[in-house]
Amino acid sequence: MSSILVTGGSGFIGSALVIALLKDGHSVRVLDDNSRGAPRRLKEVAKDIEFIAGDIRDPALVARAVRGMDEVNHLAFVNGTEFFYSAPELVLDVGVKGMVNVIDACRSEGVGSLVLASSSEVYQTPPQIPTDEHAPLLVPDPTNPRYSYGGGKIISELMIINYGRKFFDRVLIFRPHNVYGPDMGFEHVIPQFSLRLKGLAAKHPAGKLPFELQSDGSQTRSFCHVDDLISGVMVMRAKGEHLGIYHVGTTEEITIADLARRVAAHVGREIELIPGPAPQGGTERRCPDIAKLGKLGYSPLVPLAAGLPATVDWYWAHAELAPRA
Structure with a gap:
């Protein structure tokens, strides 16, 4: 078996x-500064990793x-819409410098196998x-801070592919x-919907x-x-081809309005949806x-109907962990 480093682990x-x-x-081995990660996620395997x-x-x-x-x-990157x-310069700083450092370190230390977590955000508006x-990968407007994340992932993909041709085995x-x-x-969106509903339910014990x-x-x-994501990554690691790019996800498409209704239904409440301004980009x-x-x-293997309830329950039970404004 291999010795594997997971950045952002x-x-x-x-x-x-x-x-x-x-x-x-x-x-x-895990490398992380826990600025976005949390040691509790690795508690059950803390003795088994470096x-x-x-x-x-x-x-x-x-x-x-x-x-x-x-x-x-x-996987080390600043995620979260x-x-x-709010911090596009940080998103790019971590993303681009991190990718440069990982490639340089692999080359200097003789590591020939490199896996990159990219994102669906590289497409922005899929054709x-x-x-x-x-x-096609797209940054439609470099002045929009939202594209800091997708742009950083595009840069990372370009780097890993073009260095990969010459300097990596896989x-x-x-x-x-x-x-x-x-x-x-x-x-x-799912954590935010869950916690907002928890707050609204406390203020409004009855009614929509x-x-x-x-x-x-x-x-x-x-x-x-x-x-399912991890299952897909493990399949890719076992059978994927050198320089291969793979989507991992599901084909179960749902509107955001329906998602809000499902979260509300799980906690036994009805909601009245109030449209608001759309975020730019x-x-x-x-x-x-x-x-x-x-x-x-x-x-x-896990449809949203099976995976959503436990996710909502976790956020209702751990609302105190949410960052304070």
Whole structure:
């Protein structure tokens, strides 16, 4: 089995991947500064991993973390739509410097296998739905801070592919699509809907709850449970081709309005949807074509109806962990 470094390994997806790699028999080292991650996510495997605390932007630290590894899985990035708008310079600083440091460290330490977590945000407004891996990557407006994240992921993909041709034995890229699950962070739609409903329910013990939306709620997403995401990544790692790019997600498309109704129904309340202004640069529809990874054996098993209740329950039970304004 391999020795594998996971950058961003205490993050939501990173920690789930760490656990899966350990179960697969690998030796795992984690690099994270816990600025977005949380040690609690790795509590059950803390004795089974080596943890290096530090910033992905520190080249000497990254080189030390890569040393002695057979493979690097690079997930360290600043995620969360709130941060795209509030701290775009940080998003790009972490994303671009982190990718440069990981590539340089792999080359200097002789590591030939590199896996990158990209994002569905690289498409912004996909030209077709479902969207396959050949859709053009796009930054439609560099002055819009939202595109700091998608732009950083595009830069990362360009770097890993072009360095991969000459300097790596195996490079793989996966593009997750709206991954969710318990303890996924607080800057995403499902946690925000869950906690807003909790607050509204406390203020209004009876009757319909007034629930504000960004835009009219007609936008669609295809939510992929973290267990399915990790299943897809493990299939890709086992069977993916060098320089291959793979979507990981589900084809179950749902409107944001319907998502809000489902969250409310789970907690036994009805809501009155109140349309609001749309965020600049938002995507109207997002649903991946997963046929490429499906040919390798990937098949998502957790529909939203099965995965959403436990996610909402987790946020209602852990509302005190939410960052304070």
